[in-house]
Amino acid sequence: MPDNILTKIFKPSARGRIWQVFILIILLVLIGGLINFGAYYNQGTDWLSEKTNGSVNLPKVKEIAFRLGLDLIGGTHLVYRADMKEIPAGDQAAALEGVRDVIERRVNVFGVSEPVVQTSYSGSESRVIVELAGISDVNEAIQMIGETPLLEFKEKESEVRDLSAEEKVQMDEFNAQAEIKAEEVLGKLISGGDFVALAKEYSQDPDTKDKGGDMGWLTEKSSLEIIIYVKDLVKGEITPDLVKTGLGYEIFKLDDKKVKVNPFNDNEPEKEIKAAHILICHNESEQCEDGLSRDETLAKIKEIEAQATPANFADLAREHSTGPSAPAGGDLGWFGRGAMVKPFEDAVFPQKTGTISFIVETKFGYHLIYKQEERELIEYKVSRIIVPTITKEAIVGGEPEWSNTELTGKHLERAFVSFNPNDNSPQVSLEFDSEGSDLFAEITDRNIGQQVAIFLDSYPISAPTVNEKITGGQAVISGGFNIKEAKLLAQRLQAGALPVPIELISQQTVGATLGQASMESSLFAGIIGLILVAVFMIVYYRIPGILAVISLMIYGILVLSLFKMWPVTLTLSGLAGFILSIGMAVDANVLIFERLKEELKDGKPLSLAVTDSFNRAWPSIRDGNVSTLITCFILIQFTTSIVKGFAITLGLGVLVSMFSAIVITKTFLQLLSGDWLFKRLWLFGVKVKNLE
Numbered sequence: 001m002p003d004n005i006l007t008k009i010f011k012p013s014a015r016g017r018i019w020q021v022f023i024l025i026i027l028l029v030l031i032g033g034l035i036n037f038g039a040y041y042n043q044g045t046d047w048l049s050e051k052t053n054g055s056v057n058l059p060k061v062k063e064i065a066f067r068l069g070l071d072l073i074g075g076t077h078l079v080y081r082a083d084m085k086e087i088p089a090g091d092q093a094a095a096l097e098g099v100r101d102v103i104e105r106r107v108n109v110f111g112v113s114e115p116v117v118q119t120s121y122s123g124s125e126s127r128v129i130v131e132l133a134g135i136s137d138v139n140e141a142i143q144m145i146g147e148t149p150l151l152e153f154k155e156k157e158s159e160v161r162d163l164s165a166e167e168k169v170q171m172d173e174f175n176a177q178a179e180i181k182a183e184e185v186l187g188k189l190i191s192g193g194d195f196v197a198l199a200k201e202y203s204q205d206p207d208t209k210d211k212g213g214d215m216g217w218l219t220e221k222s223s224l225e226i227i228i229y230v231k232d233l234v235k236g237e238i239t240p241d242l243v244k245t246g247l248g249y250e251i252f253k254l255d256d257k258k259v260k261v262n263p264f265n266d267n268e269p270e271k272e273i274k275a276a277h278i279l280i281c282h283n284e285s286e287q288c289e290d291g292l293s294r295d296e297t298l299a300k301i302k303e304i305e306a307q308a309t310p311a312n313f314a315d316l317a318r319e320h321s322t323g324p325s326a327p328a329g330g331d332l333g334w335f336g337r338g339a340m341v342k343p344f345e346d347a348v349f350p351q352k353t354g355t356i357s358f359i360v361e362t363k364f365g366y367h368l369i370y371k372q373e374e375r376e377l378i379e380y381k382v383s384r385i386i387v388p389t390i391t392k393e394a395i396v397g398g399e400p401e402w403s404n405t406e407l408t409g410k411h412l413e414r415a416f417v418s419f420n421p422n423d424n425s426p427q428v429s430l431e432f433d434s435e436g437s438d439l440f441a442e443i444t445d446r447n448i449g450q451q452v453a454i455f456l457d458s459y460p461i462s463a464p465t466v467n468e469k470i471t472g473g474q475a476v477i478s479g480g481f482n483i484k485e486a487k488l489l490a491q492r493l494q495a496g497a498l499p500v501p502i503e504l505i506s507q508q509t510v511g512a513t514l515g516q517a518s519m520e521s522s523l524f525a526g527i528i529g530l531i532l533v534a535v536f537m538i539v540y541y542r543i544p545g546i547l548a549v550i551s552l553m554i555y556g557i558l559v560l561s562l563f564k565m566w567p568v569t570l571t572l573s574g575l576a577g578f579i580l581s582i583g584m585a586v587d588a589n590v591l592i593f594e595r596l597k598e599e600l601k602d603g604k605p606l607s608l609a610v611t612d613s614f615n616r617a618w619p620s621i622r623d624g625n626v627s628t629l630i631t632c633f634i635l636i637q638f639t640t641s642i643v644k645g646f647a648i649t650l651g652l653g654v655l656v657s658m659f660s661a662i663v664i665t666k667t668f669l670q671l672l673s674g675d676w677l678f679k680r681l682w683l684f685g686v687k688v689k690n691l692e
Contacts, residue, residue, distance in 0.1 A: 021667045029554055032561035038063040064564045068133060069116075069571030069645065075133040079506035082126040086404060087500055095500050096126050098410055103130060128502060133569070151409030152455040153440070153475075154402035155447050167395050175389045182242050182249035182387040189238050195253050195383060203385040204248070213253070213383035219260065220378070230254040230382055248388035256381040262337075270337070273348055274373040276330035278304060278316055279323035281365035287416055288322065288365060301359055301366040308356050313370045322365065324418035324429070330370070332483070333425070336377060339483040344369070402453055402460075405443050411436025415490045417483070418476070426486035428477040437473025445469040522575045529579065533586055541593045547668040548589040555585055555660035559653050566652070573646040581653020584625065588661035591617040596669075607673040614666050621661065625654050 034041055038061045045058040082099055084092045096119050104117045116131035163171065185202050189195060196212030203209045220227045229239055233254040243250045260270040281288030282297035292300065300320075308316055314329030321330050337345060347360045348369050357369040411432045418429040432440055443452060444466045453463035454477050534552070537545035559578065563570065570578075595617045599609035628650070635647035 032557040035561035067569045077508040078130040080128040080502040083501045153407040154453045178389045199385045204388045205386040215382045217379045251385045253383045260377040260379045270377040272336045276370045278321045278368040281322045285365040407439040417486045426483045430475045432473040441471045526579045544593045551665040571645045574649040577646040577650035585657030588621045610669045
């Protein structure tokens, strides 16, 4: 008996092979149905579990939504003009393509579904067109693209001139009067004057004057330059002396201070951690160039874990760690929540001070964390009064003019967070491509003893003095960042620095209501068309027509599941391609059924007629569909996104329609083939006399 079963399974008869194909079709339909209707299936499993009090718990499936284009769900359409004045004529087309690639990467970081970014270059006018489906807030979209930084390296044109004797006298007199006024305000405060009233009367700080000098709640992390003057004051006390800053003479008052509350737990204080770590990256982790395999890395970190102690932790970090903090013994300094990746924070915050953690895995590799200190984060409520002074730069026009160099963001190859080996402060390291390395070496060579400034979005980030020619194509951006700020800047630069500036010249919002109406109209038209086609097929071809309609329903399930799994962005043109592919599927069935009627009229048995009709109709079906697929391929390769979407959906639909007609419909007809049906050929629309 077992041998008979195995024989039937592995060496089936001709009829058995048909049943195997039928079972495969059913499985495909079930899988496609779960992909298309996963939400309804999950609701059904919840209902069943509730009705059976949890005794029946069917597995749930992942719910996959369709990706809908701008014309179906609404979104934002933006047109930018690219400024090519500084780009040589021969490089402008390539620079514009660079802008397109950068914007695509930038909006992809924000999870925008299938952004459409197109360029138009005519030599005199260069434009970038951005379509973001599902983004109805124009300002959000503009900010999303505007956040992409423009990175420039500039050198000084000339030195700032000195003040004339008359200008110096004017500056000194102004500043002397400012000091007298500030001393007068301080005297009134010491005598019991009202700080709020005096701030409104004397302060020249536009941000706080109308609020009585109130700066709100500050922390050392965000405002260290202010907190150092008030942290030792008693609540309600003012600074006993004038504070001279770059803004002028300032007087600070400590209104209140408190322990900052943990935003994730109101019953706990917010804390800062001082820690060091040993990071061993592997070849699957981010920002790892020469890592070992994952298993080799895990084995190595386990060896280090076995010998690590607080006393030798820094030495082990210098010897083994692959992280940027390795030269500083793995020291990360002080940091709060949000500065590190989540697995790292989940391990270090509950960890006991003075201990070394278990092995922690993040996207950067495997870590050992030595938690050195922990402190509560204090917030200070501060008010201030500013009596401004005037500076030399304000009189002569500020810093020297900066002129552009050839080195820009288009030469940037990599940006990542590193740590200053002198003070362990976070910074952003830059690596240039070969052309950028040569340019950077030339710029530093001709500016020895002078400053070279790094500008981000036309704002100077840092302007270090060049001590010697720098080769190797590496630079550093430092500016008093905390770790979180440095990571954000590195991510923005890594996402792409724009090779040329862009200017928004047109913006348009496509409302979701309009898109929904378009989709509903298209679907309604498609459903009406399907019903009419189904009625025609059933009336004209009868039994084969019914099987064709069932086959078309299966075709629809399979195609829509492919659209979800691919994934394909559905637009109105894409829906048109899908509906047209249904017509191709019907056309194949018509060719087969007409050939079947001819074979039956010749008196062939039904099973033989079915086989012959498919074999003889296949060349026509193949040639028609292959020519359509070739056209789709050409459209996909050489046209814009709208036409490309039409070609993709049409191509996928044609492939599935061939499977539907040649496999599904044929299998159904073969299963129904039999003497009882052969004696009733009118069910096939065939009139043959004397068959009995």
